[in-house]
Ligand SMILES: Cc1cc2nc3c(=O)[nH]c(=O)nc-3n(C[C@H](O)[C@H](O)[C@H](O)COP(=O)(O)OP(=O)(O)OC[C@H]3O[C@@H](n4cnc5c(N)ncnc54)[C@H](O)[C@@H]3O)c2cc1C
């Protein structure tokens with residue numbers, strides 16, 4: 385079996401973000417982390433590989449040269465076999481182009497399962513897995529919280545509104561990970577050493593021979609949402625109830 | 636004239652409120668572009684749903700009634716919706732950013748070679764035409780997404796739009812001969828384990844009582860906040876930590892990766908107020924925080940903060956509301 389898994393770098397959610405001068409992206413001294421949902425996807429890929437002998441796992445990151453570090457430390461050091469970096473300027477690409485890049489990679493690598501995160505916590509789009517599945521004509525299971533392989537079917541439990549849904553997909557398929565899928569492991573010291581020697585290929589978008597490399601969506605402006613002001617601290621339940629009843633008139 | 640196609644969301648024979656919020660978005664967009672609005676109802680045995688949507692001023696309510704559409708399998712729903720959009724010449728396809736909308740719409744976009752904006756909260760005028768405002772970085776920043784393709788797909792953050800009111804009149808009803816091709820899609824529906832609840836839906840409730848990791852089961856857990864929800868007719872929500880620790884089902888999670896709510900009144904009980912939680916509730920009208928620690932970030936967004944043990948304060952609040960109401 386062959387599994388393609390994502391390793392996207394995102395800005396630290398606790399970083400204070402500034403809007404760039406052209407008003408279209410972020411700038412400044414931002415710390416980066418591996419997208420938390422990619423950590424779940426990587427862990428799932430490793431668990432499937434451990435349970436099924438002969439599985440090859442490949443991590444994909446799309447971004448600038450710095451992204452290579454996240455592929456090595458976040459994926460290869462944890463045990464993913466090899467990596468692919470597709471260099472691109474993330475401010476210029478949308479989820480649709482990312483999906484088409486993955487489509488190109490799928491044609492080259494012919495994986496049985498593509499495991500992505502359900503969303504990237506910078507853009508918060510929640511689109512790539514679904515777009516990719518449609519471009520490839522493959523079945524999908526988004527928001528996965530449990531994955532089991534039975535014969536040639538992948539049984540996936542999904543977190544959806546109103547409860548949990550279970551789907552059975554025939555491979556090849558696309559799965560997007562939710563946070564409760566697993567507890568991502570830490571890289572071991574041995575893993576970090578091994579990762580240094582693992583294969584990490586670098587490609588450009590043009591190498592993938594896509595029909596079209598234009599983004600369909602462009603961010604034309606960024607702004608800070610209007611914040612909320614802190615209210616008052618009440619001294620006890622009586623005062624709280626009085627405020628809710630007389631001032632806010634909600635009870 | 637251009638057309639906006641709205642995918643209706645429904646459950647057990649009733650139209651979900653998020654559909655009406657999405658219709659409100661469609662009306663705002665139509666007012667700017669002069670487009671007309673059509674509604675799509677997909678499912679099995681959904682004639683009644685379509686009937687209920689005829690009073691909202693849509694040109695036509697299209698019904699794709701098909702056994703293969705019984706469960707919202709993304710490939711089958713996306714093919715049907717894209718085929719319908721093509722056959723009626725719709726240039727905008729929109730749906731609530733629910734788990735169904737998130738699952739299905741990107742596939743519709745791929746089929747229609749359309750650009751897509753997710754979780755849209757507003758429409759902004761630019762020199763090139765309307766752009767769609769959407770939260771990014773867990774809502775710490777807002778981005779205005781301009782879609783360059785002729786056909787556009789948009790998922791709508793329901794809590795940002797007041798539900799559309801019925802406008803009278805009666806839309807035409809049209810049956811759409813769906814060809815979902817489920818057999819070709821290599822997906823088998825296995826089961827759905829629904830959360831049984833007599834309380835209102837989180838995304839429809841005007842009051843939400845949410846609990847966090849501080850509601851330790853050994854001290855009473857979520858049982859401590861249920862009487863408050865019962866008394867107020869409120870929905871119950873939870874932080875991710877509370878769901879992870881098994882205090883509440885996943886369907887209750889509020890935040891960046893759960894549901895987004897904006898009720899009239901939101902109780903954050905034993906919730907610290909991490910950015911990812913705030914992303915799902917900070918647009919609530921009135922926020923009450925009850926927490927033992929006075930320095931938690933939740934107090935920065937709360938209108939009324941009470942520093943107290945929830946297991947003492949909440950029962951007291953319940954008793955006093957009852958006493959007040961007589
Ligand atoms: C990618 C990503 C996505 C995430 N998405 C979400 C999301 O969608 N939603 C979400 O909620 N979180 C999300 N999180 C997690 C988030 O960062 C926090 O960990 C989580 O919100 C914390 O939940 P909590 O406030 O219940 O727990 P804690 O932070 O542990 O807070 C518990 C609180 O209870 C108080 N307390 C304890 N005992 C009592 C008592 N007896 N009475 C009153 N107060 C008491 C404590 O003072 C504390 O403030 C996400 C994290 C990541 C990395």
Ligand SMILES: Nc1ncnc2c1ncn2[C@@H]1O[C@H](COP(=O)(O)O)[C@@H](O)[C@H]1O
Nearest residue numbers: 390392446500501503504509510511512
């Ligand atoms: N630049 C990227 N490099 C690698 N994978 C990505 C990238 N952007 C998005 N992805 C994958 O697509 C998922 C969904 O992203 P999005 O639709 O943009 O929220 C992410 O969780 C990743 O798994």
